Structure formats: structure tokens, C-alpha cells
Amino acid sequence: MTSPVHGSAGSHAAGTRTDDATATSSPRTGAPVLEVEDLRVEFRSRGPVVNAVNGVSYAIAPGETMAILGESGCGKSVSAQAIMGILDVPPAHITGAIRFEGRDMLQMGAEDQRKIRGPGVSMIFQDALSALNPVYSVGDQIGEMFRAHRGTSKKEAKDRAVELMDRVRIPAARQRVDDYPHQFSGGMRQRVMIAMALALDPKVLIADEPTTALDVTVQAQVMDLLKDLQRDTGMGLILITHDLGVVNEVADRVAVMYAGKVVETGTIDDVFTRPAHPYTRGLMSSIPVLDGKGQRLNPIVGAPPSLARIPPGCSFHPRCPMARRGDGGRPDCTSDVPPLREVAAGRRAACHYSEELLHG
């Protein structure tokens, strides 16, 4: 199976970066620290094969925030778990390339991969309570990073844990370092996770729905903290979320995912003000606004497909108001897979008819 996405990603890797939004919009430019190329993840167990990720490519530069936006079941979390190497293989079957500083993590042995996880790429999860171990104190869990990766003594690991808890603004860190996860509030638990993830000064932090379980006032505190930490460390941040508001306020670039594929990428301003894919446009018109009563919502019809039964052609065509059967040599949305192609300077979309969306 040759993927149209693969082609664009190939040129990307070969160094023609001028067309990419990264080069112009990110606060720091330079070689990407992490590149994902034609990533595919299938789950093969009993029953039909589940194609969770179907050829996803993106790159992230130091200091840049890239949002991966999508609804539940679009493969956004699985793609991140593949990068972290935390999927069970089998049933997962991963192909493509995940290059960290130019080296393909999928071709490495387990020991080399482990050296990247933590100091290279680390991850925070949505549900901090279930991601933390309830029978170890938070100090033990943060300090474990130093003990496991650097062979630090127990005492020093604890001191470093207190420093980190201070850094993520947990009040009275010295007193709380021996407390257990259940003694912390939701927002504080998420800070503990962030402290663990930052322990070894990663080059890239993957945040998988970091604030979804939190109240909005706490969410604002945590996002504020993440942005400050990113500014201090210059790490790349991959923010996985379904919340368009969070994406708009935090990210530099966005990749919109649908049914295991990236359907649109570009800067936030471009993608949110002038979507080039009907799915993105549908998402934008589905959310109510805060600053007015707004009109009747204009949702996308139907529901996202099961990843075990992705429609042929453009996977969005059954829900798309613009979908058409090809005539006169024009592409047929029900059978021709739209490639992720450049549709305007610095932006890509996987729709045969993006130009119609962009230019009237």
C-alpha cells in the first residue's frame, strides 16, 4: 500500500522545509527534534484488524507547540503511545519511522529506546490518578526517574523530587514529598505527573489530554504552567486534545486527525479562521461561542467511523456535505483517497476539493 501521505512526508524529510508552517511560525526554527513519518499502527487480535493510525507524518521543532486535534477514536493517543513505545507488540503492529534527533526509534533495540524515553521524549497522561501508583509516595515516584536513569542515591533523588515539585508550583513541596497520590487534588496530581515527565529535561514532552479531567479554572493554571516550563526549557510540546479552545490558546501549529489520518495541518490562525478541510470546518461550526448567544449549531451529521471499518476513498465522505462522485475526470470522494497535499503556503489538507473551501 503506497500512501499519498508518504510522498509529502518524504520531501519533508529531504529538507524542503520552506513550504512548511513550522519554518515560518514557530518561535524557534531549526531541525526538527522529533519526526514521525508514515506511522501506521494496526491492532491484530481476534476479530477484524483495527487500523488505529493510517500513515501519520509530522515533525516538531525545539520550543514549538504542536497540537494534535481530534475526536475520540481518531488515533491521536495511539500515535503518541507508539512514539513512547508503550504499546504492546503484539497485538499492536507498528510501521513507518519515528526519528528522534535523526535516529529511527523503531529500528532501535529496547535498551537504546529506553535511553530516549525520559531524557529525550516523555509523556503525561489524562488521568493522573490512574497513571500514578497509589502505594508509592509522590516523592518516590518522581525520584524514581533519577534512580533508574542516573543511578542517584535515594536521598539525593528525594531532594531532586522536592526541587521539581517546587518547579511545578506545588505548595509546601518539602512537607508534601512523602504524601501519596490520593492526598492531592486533581490539579496537584497533574502537576506531580508533569514533575515526573520533566525530571530528566526531555527534548519533547507529549501531553495526552493533560487538562481534560480538570475543572476550567485548574485547567488554566496547568496550561499556564506548561507554557512557562516550555519557555524555560525550550522543549517541543505535542499537545493531544479534543478541545479547540485549548489548541487556540496554546499551540503554534495544529494537525487535525480523523479516522487515523491527519486531514489538515497548518498554523492555528490559518486552520481555525479558514479551514481547508470540511471536517475542520464542521468542528468549528459545532462548538458554541462564549461571547454571545450564537446561532443554531451546525453539526457534522453522523458519527465517526469505527477504526475496524474505515470507509473507502476519503474516510470522511459519508459525513461530508461536499462529497461527490467524480465526473469529467474529477476525483471521486467515495473511492479516491485524497492525499495530504499543500493547498496554500504553509498548509496541507487531505481533501480533493480544498480549494473550493478556501476560495469561495
Add this chain to the structure above:
Amino acid sequence: MAETRTRPERRTSEARRRWEGSGEPLLQIRGLAKHFPLQQGIVFKKTVGHVRAVDGVDLTVDRAETVGLVGESGCGKSTVSKLLVALERPTAGEILYKGEDVSQMRGSALKDYRREVQMIFQDPYSSLNPRMTAGDIVAEGWAVHPDVAPRKGRDKRIRDLLDRVGLNADYANRYPHQFSGGQRQRIGIARALAMSPELIVCDEPVSALDVSVQAQVMNLLEDLQTDLGLSYLFIAHDLSVVRHISHRVSVMYLGRIVETGTDADVYGHPSHPYTQALLSSVPVHEPALRGKGDRILLSGDVPSPANPPSGCRFRTRCWKAQDVCAEEDPQLRDRGQGHPSACHFAEDHQVVPTTDDLPG
């Protein structure tokens, strides 16, 4: 749909007859409180305190009106919904439905009340019995209230109801696991409609759904209100969703209502510091409005409802707090800002950025 509104003959009490001529609201809540005892000991249980989940709430809902109740987790909004559908008995205060106090209702009066006031739950996965078909779920209430639907036409009625909520009527024989999340929520709505209710308590009805599906369900709720004249008490934490659907909004904090008014009052002219902080924390999805609002970051967490602060409950996190706030409990009333607010220093301060403010 006229046929879903057949209402059985009902006995009328003195209080209800008085209410019918008075023009008073459908539902009036006055001074409502629910305190849960905190107990210690295994054999001999000793009450050591109370969790003041709801502590003096006033609220009214009129016919064909949607009242939104917003607040963060733990503020008591779900306890209000449980009190309303008579699943819990209030510690103090009264719920007047058509002029009658719900806590005084017994026998057939309570049975009638429970039919007329229905509920839609947050989690469409756990609120449907997995062993019952969609049709059986919708029809189950008729076993208790047979006079709502004559035995003969029930199959037709089930099909009508499923059709009304946008489901294929042929799906009546399917089980919940065969539906998507949005479709399940529609089954929950059909189940509520089957009772020909007057008031539906919606407890976070769309927060488990993806944005595209969430918009479909909100449109459905709006259509049902227009067609059937339903009243909603809409409980949610998503401020944009609440504004979109509500005519009036009340903001809750630690068991109390801190501000109430029309959606334009509360969102456009918030006067309680908590409302201002809450609204300013919501990330907006329009790139043009990014960073335009006045962001107020609250410090700390919500205090425990078992031991709320004296005086104003928000004073421990409030930047305006003075000595009077610790001594005197601020009443929920208009202090010149145009709508009731429970703050000694209530002052209109616009925090939500609007497109009107943009130049050009």
C-alpha cells in the same frame, strides 16, 4: 408531535389549584440544603460532621424555559439534581412544583411528580441497562405509569419516540452496545420523553460526547423544547454549552448560588469575582480573540464542603476579600449591577473577549 403529549387525568390539590391561577413559576426552589453526615466507627457509628453539599439554594424554572446551572466539580450541582427528582430528601428548604412542596408529597402525588419531572444523565454507557433493548428501555416507565401510553399503541409509540429523537425506528430491537455514544444519549432522551414530562433535569447531558455529536444533541434538545414546550434545568460545567442553550444561568460555588441572571447578564456583565475568574479561564477558539480577555488565575483549590469558610465562601481565593467577607455572609441580591450577585463588592467587569471589541 401531538400524540406524545397525551396527559392522563390528574387529581388536583388545594396548593396546585392556587398555583394555577397565580402565574408563579413551574418550579421554585427556596433555601434548599442537603447535608450529608460524616460518620466514623465501624460498629458504633458516630456523626463527626456534615458535608454541606447544597447549602441554601434558590432557583426558579418557568414553563418552556431553560435554566442553566454551572459550577466546577464538587460545587453541589449534581446534588441539586438528585434532590429535584426526589432521589434525596432535602435537609432544609423546599422544592415547590406547581405550588406543592415535593418533600411533603406522598403516594400518587409523588408518583405523578416523578413522571412529570424526568432526568437525562451524563454517562450514556452506564445509564442504559445493557440487557434491555432500546425499545424496552424507552417503554420501561410505562410499567409504572400505564396510563401515559395505552397498551394497544405502544409499539407505534416507541417507534415514534425513537424517530422523534433522530434514531431509526427499526433500531428498537437493538441493544445499547450496538449504538454509539450520541445515539445512546438519544435513547436516554427518548426514555425521558416517553413519560410526557413537563420538566427535564439534564445533568451534564453532553459532556461525555464528542463536539460534533454534542452539537447534534443540543440541537435536538432545543427542537424538543420548541415543539413540546418542555422546561429544562441544564446542569453542566461547560460554560459555552450552558450559554448556548440557557435563557437564564445560575453560577454555583461550594453549595451556594453566587450569581444569577439572563445569559447576557452573567456572561456579558459578570459581577461576582468567582464568575469573572471562571469565565476568564475558558479558552476561546477564535484566533482573533486569543489573549484578548482579562485572564484571572485563581490560586489554590476549592475548600472542603465539610468545613466551608465563614462568611463568603469564596473569600479564601478572592483578590477582593476584606474583613467584612469573613464576618458577613453576602446575600444574593442586586447591588446596582442589574442582576443578583452574592458579593459585598459586586461590580460589573467584562472578562469574556467579544468580536465587537476588535478593531476594524
